[in-house]
Amino acid sequence: MNNYKLTIQYDGARYKGWQRLGNNDNTIQGKIENVLTELAGEKIEIIGSSRTDAGVHAYEQIANFKMKKNSTEEEVMQYLNRYLPNDISVVDVTLEHERFHARYNAKDKTYVYKIWNEQYPHPFMRKYSMHVEEKLDIEKMRQASQYFLGKHDFTSFSNAKSKKKSMVREIYSLEINENEGFIEIRIRGNGFLYNMVRKIVGTLIEVGLGEKDAATIPSIIESKERIQTGRMADAQGLYLEKVGF
Amino acid sequence: MNNYKLTIQYDGARYKGWQRLGNNDNTIQGKIENVLTELAGEKIEIIGSSRTDAGVHAYEQIANFKMKKNSTEEEVMQYLNRYLPNDISVVDVTLEHERFHARYNAKDKTYVYKIWNEQYPHPFMRKYSMHVEEKLDIEKMRQASQYFLGKHDFTSFSNAKSKKKSMVREIYSLEINENEGFIEIRIRGNGFLYNMVRKIVGTLIEVGLGEKDAATIPSIIESKERIQTGRMADAQGLYLEKVGF
Secondary structure (H helix, E strand, C coil): CEEEEEEEEECHHHCCCCCCCCCCCCCHHHHHHHHHHHHHCCCCCCEECCCCCCCCEEEEEEEEEEECCCCCHHHHHHHHHHHCCCCEEEEEEEEECCCCCCCCCCCEEEEEEEEECCCCCCCCCCCCCEECCCCCCHHHHHHHHHHHCEEEECHHHCCCCCCCCCCEEEEEEEEEEEECCEEEEEEEECCCCCCHHHHHHHHHHHHHCCCCCHHHHHHHHHHCCHHHCCCCCCHHHEEEEEEEC | CEEEEEEEEECHHHCCCCCCCCCCCCCHHHHHHHHHHHHHCCCCCCEECCCCCCCCEEEEEEEEEEECCCCCHHHHHHHHHHHCCCCEEEEEEEEECCCCCCCCCCCEEEEEEEEECCCCCCCCCCCCCEECCCCCCHHHHHHHHHHHCEEEECHHHCCCCCCCCCCEEEEEEEEEEEECCEEEEEEEECCCCCCHHHHHHHHHHHHHCCCCCHHHHHHHHHHCCHHHCCCCCCHHHEEEEEEEC
């Protein structure tokens, strides 16, 4: 069995997220599996590093799959790019040792959230960022961001359904930068719960607008009550940027 | 009468180009005039520097209009951005002396054309660039670009309908740069005929693919026959980048 690693870029706007739900649903995993099953002549399942939510984009999602057929890396890449819709792109394919696993071996994930913070809309990025017209106070957002660092139970910053699994995640870094009218929030951690990045970003926006005080964040985390958290940032501004191994 | 200058950015994908054709057509000029007529309480006509074709974008289109009402620059800008669709954005408004004219006073225009030159599609730029999978020979394209410089009758590189007006235009510069998988062709001149930039770019692509020899360009220009020119590059890769005064 050959074990292939895929590096995938996608515009998530049209999809119900990464994870396949049924057999013919509109998910990124489903689209890729359908094409690979055609190539392989056998049912192929792929393992993704990160389950991006509906509407979320990826600059660099990693996935792997096993196949009996001996296709070269180049053949797999060409076949996928030929038959996938053009909002999903395979930018690299490599053969890995048989034990490589895109999810278990992933050590950290970096997401970036883009906010367009000008009065006027951005014609080219209007579907790829969140538009906040009122000027955000970045210094306040940076102060608030410090409270998320480290290991916490993030129940109050998630819409995860399961209560059996651990809600503890560790955030390694959270940086906020301005770049030509955009505010980019870059967050790296060992993993993220369902909707967690968008809820953290939404809270940082509330702080930046002066609607919420940064100092209240520790008690929101400690409460483990979802009702305490405020807005959730739009999916269209969020990108999976990198998976570390 | 106040004379306002607008700096406008737009995603041209949904529009039939800049220039208003009828009263309720889907043009950028028409959309802006409709909003300004509401603001002014009188019929407003705007003058654009450049008549971008259907599907062509603008980073910086310039226009002016006269209005009796004494609105501040800030009021005009806010009103426009509030009522225009969000693929048209007014990024600046200034009051000018009464003789300022966006078309007559424009000295030069710069267009940029973006080609995505990788095997795989670009998920985020697929609607904002032209995808050419085969590697282009940039050195050959640069050699070819030299023949367009200076003053020429560009009849063979245009689909302009009128044969009465002069087809002579002067090209000041034509630069080709690579930038992270994109090839950007930047062309500055005193004006451009209908479809002229796209026909020049299309010819440069043919040269880059080895389909056409750079040395044949002077004779194509001299022939003044449209049948001599080859492909026309897609509208979606073209942007009006700057208007010089």
